[in-house]
Amino acid sequence: MRARRSPEGRVAVVTGAARGVGELLARKLAARGARLALVGLEPDRLRQVSDRLPTDSGHWYADVTDTEAMERVAREVRERFGRVDIVVANAGVAQGGPFADSDARSWNRVIEVNLLGSATTARAFLPALLESRGYLLQIASLAAITPAPLMSAYCASKSGVEALANCVRAEVAHRGVKVGVGYLSWTDTDMVRGADEDEVMRELRQRLPWPSNRTYPLGPAVDRLVAGIERRSAHVYGQWWLRGMQGIRGQLPGIIATVGQREMRRFEPRLAAGRGARRGLVGAGGAADEKARAEQP
Template identity: 80%
Template sequence: MSAHRSLEGRVAVVTGAARGVGELLARKLSARGARIALVGLEPEALKEVCERLPTDSDHWHADVTDHEAMARVAQEVGQRFGKVDVVVANAGVAAGGPFADSDPEAWRRVVEVNLIGSAVTGRAFLPALTESRGYFLQIASLAAITPAPMMSAYCASKSGVEAFAHCLRAEVAHKGVKVGVGYLSWTDTDMVRGADRDDVMRELRQRLPWPANRTYPLGPAVDRIVAGIERRSAHVYAQRWLRGTQGVRGWLPGIIAIGGLRDMKRFEPRLAGVSKGLVGAGGAADERERTPGTRRG
């Protein structure tokens, strides 16, 4: 296990910082003395979060999939704070429903934000992390460990970011840069609550085996992520039981396939009513950003 490092005076970049995991993570890192650079699509919300932080912090409005925008953010963060010690690639969106009937644009956007956006973030900030011998934490998910029906885009993107982080770790370790992967199960955020508004998606999740069928409180999950950042851990588990899934992940696709055969037959008459767009307030913000004339802030 990596040695504990104080966050006092360090500079941490958090993407997707306007709400949910990113917002609370920014607050908890700041409470430990870190200076925070918040990045996201909701400038008004980012400003509000920033103003409540107890340490010197700032915010940037940017789409993590935009190479030029993120390169600009990285440059400005460096100029503003003089260094970057920690980057948390947290920005993400989700969409549910059967793949065959999914909205191609929403499906693509999930992969773009979650996977491409993480890679763009890493590319933009890697020079600064190399200089500081810093830490890059990629937020993944239980969806990276086990597949799930009705979540093809999200599972594909989170499996992708897990692989990306593992590859990056091997490439930059000799430069003193540490890379971690953060795993969360269903956690009480706008994204999960948004998905639960759909009856089919909520019932499918409730039929998962324990403990994967629970929604977990946000606070303890983020506390474990902060502890992982302090240790510069290779793997960070927001719920302790997730560590145990690593040893059985090879069996999980087959188990899920058996359950999926039963559940998809059960729910097939209701599948046409499943929402096809991005879920939650974060998804709505992403759609506003990409719709001419509707951007706020």
């Protein structure tokens, strides 16, 4: 097992830091002595998170899909703290429902935030990470390991960020920068609670085989992410059983296709009843993203 490198005194950037995984990760890193740069779309919540941290911190309002904004943030964080050692590309949104009935604007936004936003974050901060020989952690998901019906945008985006991180890792390893992928199953966040508000999505998830059919507490999952950051790990698993999924991932598309066909036939009448209703981004984070875009000039 790789030796741990304490985050004490190091500068960590966390996107999507206003709530959920990002907020708790910032708090736990700060408790270990890291200085924090918080990035997100909810300035009041970011300020509240920053004010409660026990170490030096700052917060930046920025859309991770905005190249100019993220370059500005990277420059200002570097000026504010003098260095950047850790970057966690955590910002993400989700949208559910059948692909054929999906709202194209919301579907595309999931790809923009989760995949293009992660690429924009990495591109903006890589120069600083190359200076510090730092660590980039891309938050992916069980959705990167296995496809799932009614989650096409999210699965596509998380598969993309996993591939992105694996590519970048190979490109920068010889210069001392480590790149990791963080995998989380259903974890108790606003996003998951928002997805569960859809009756079909909730029931379909409950019909998944154990242990993928339950919601896991946030704290232990984030503790595992922190341990992965300290070890600068290539792969970090928020739940213990996700590591084992890697060995069977080649078989999963076929299994999901067979089981998914049966379940979609079961749910088709209820899906048809809701056809035509707009399915926007889920959860409080999704609402914040939609609000920020609506306020853009």
